Amino acid sequence: MRAIWEGTGVLEPHLQELKRLEFLYEKSGGEEPIYVFKHALMQDVAYEGLLTTRRQAVHAAAGRALEALYADRVEQVYDRLAYHYSKTEEAAKAVEYLTRFAAKTARSYAHTEAIVALREALIHAERLPAEERDRRLIDLILRQARSLSVLGRLPETLDLLLRQQERLDRLQDSSLAGPYYFLLGNTYSLLGDQERAAQSAQRSLEEAKRGGDEATMSQAYFVLAREGVWSGQFLQGVEYGRQAVLLLERTQDRWWLGQAHWIVGINYWGMGEFEPALETEARAYAIGEIIGDTRLQSFAAWGTGMAYATRGDWEMGIEACQRGLELSPAPLNTALALGYLGYAYLEKRDVAQAIPLLEQAVQQFSRFRFPQQQGMFTAFLGEAVLLNGQIEKARDLAIQGLEISRDVKFWYGVGLARRALGRIAQARSALSEAETHLKEALDTFASIHSRFEVGRTHLDLATLAHAQGNQEAAEMHLKEAMICSGF
Secondary structure, eight states, rough: OOOOEOSSSSTTHHHHHHHHTTSSEEEEOOOOOOOSSSHHHHHHHHHSSOOOHHHHHHHHHHHHHHHHHHTSSSSHHHHHHHHHTTSOOHHHHHHHOOOOOOOHHHTTTOHHHHHHHHHHHHHHHHTTTTHHHHHHHHHHHHHHHHHHTTTTHHHHHHHHHHHHHHHHHHHHHHHHHHHHHHHHHHHHHHOOOOHHHHHHHHHHHHHHHTEEEOHHHHHHHHHHHHHHHHHTTTHHHHHHHHHHHHTTTOOOOOHHHHHHHHHHHHHHHTTHHHHHHHHHHHHHHHHHHHHHHHHHHHHHHHHHHHHHHTOHHHHHHHHHHHHHHHHSSSSSHHHHHHHHHHHHHHHHOOHHHHHHHHHHHHHHHHHTOOOOHHHHHHHHHHHHHTTTOOHHHHHHHHHHHHHHHTTTOOHHHHHHHHHHHHHHHHHOHHHHHHHHHHHHHHHHHHHHOOOOHHHHHHHHHHHHHHHOOOHHHHHHHHHHHHHHTTT
């Protein structure tokens, strides 16, 4: 039931008569009475009885009244303003408040609700004057793409963005092109298209530099830093991440500053540099705490957990990844937290805990079309299943992981899958096959300078050489493993 009028005047006698007839009741509202329909059905009948033009006038009047009443706290009524102006002919007001409402809901990670509002805003934007319409439409599409991406709806995000290419080219506006190409690069990156991701991020950089947009420049550097992880160019990833940090420290955008620290940490993890990885993840987590953003805290928590688990601090790794899962407010990040929690349990050799978590992660990344993570966690699941004694199933999973990772040139994932196949072959007593897979894994990790994984693979080769009766090779691999460990 909604109040229809606040105040007295010429309507007062009519309102009193409706009250006498029990259509309305009077609610205390300070100096002026507030009249409210007694039943929603009465309100609906009254509303449906209005002519279209009269309805629009009522909604416009309600919108203006709310703007006046909440002038100093208008964000509290974005939803009501969006509702009322969307029922009027005032397209600019409808777009403005639907956009503001969407931004507010997106900040609280209610992205599905934000997308609904933005789609309605697009309808009203079509009625804007021609000189304003295209820019407004692009802005709304970019906002929608951000929300879709957080929800893991990656193919839908890509399709939405690509359909705006012609309009964007026509506008020739760097302030729109920079964010557009960042989002396009970000989406290609998550979908495993490294070449287009890098091209789009570089184009975003160029457009942002032209417009002096340091915020977008930093986001483009973030995409390039994450591409460092996918391509195995971790040092370059660290450098791009640091450039993002330097730019963001000059802005007020704390969330992206935290993300920049996070991706630097992930690149350090890939190299096996765990102390700097943990330091940068701690910075990201601290920023998340300060700004009260659980998604950033979740990223940093499971990033911390994977570093701890990889270097052998399993309990600390499990605890951090569990915290990342509990804090996660969004589906894609939840899948990541699930997967790395499963990985932490795998490092501990607790397969009863690891297997169901890794299975969930693999299923979700398949649904999201996020191949790098799907391939890597499929390989981890193969390792877990091997420890559970299911050798043939483990082999099938490792082969799947290898194929997925190789298709998108995710070399870290390729190394993991090849090493898993080596361990599985050794469990089958196929020692020659095991040696081939393990040497391929060693070459892969060496090519991307993943020192820690090189060391771990040397240990596997040492164990295999011992089983083959080749003590000289076993000692050589042990020596190389110790060098990689810093001994």
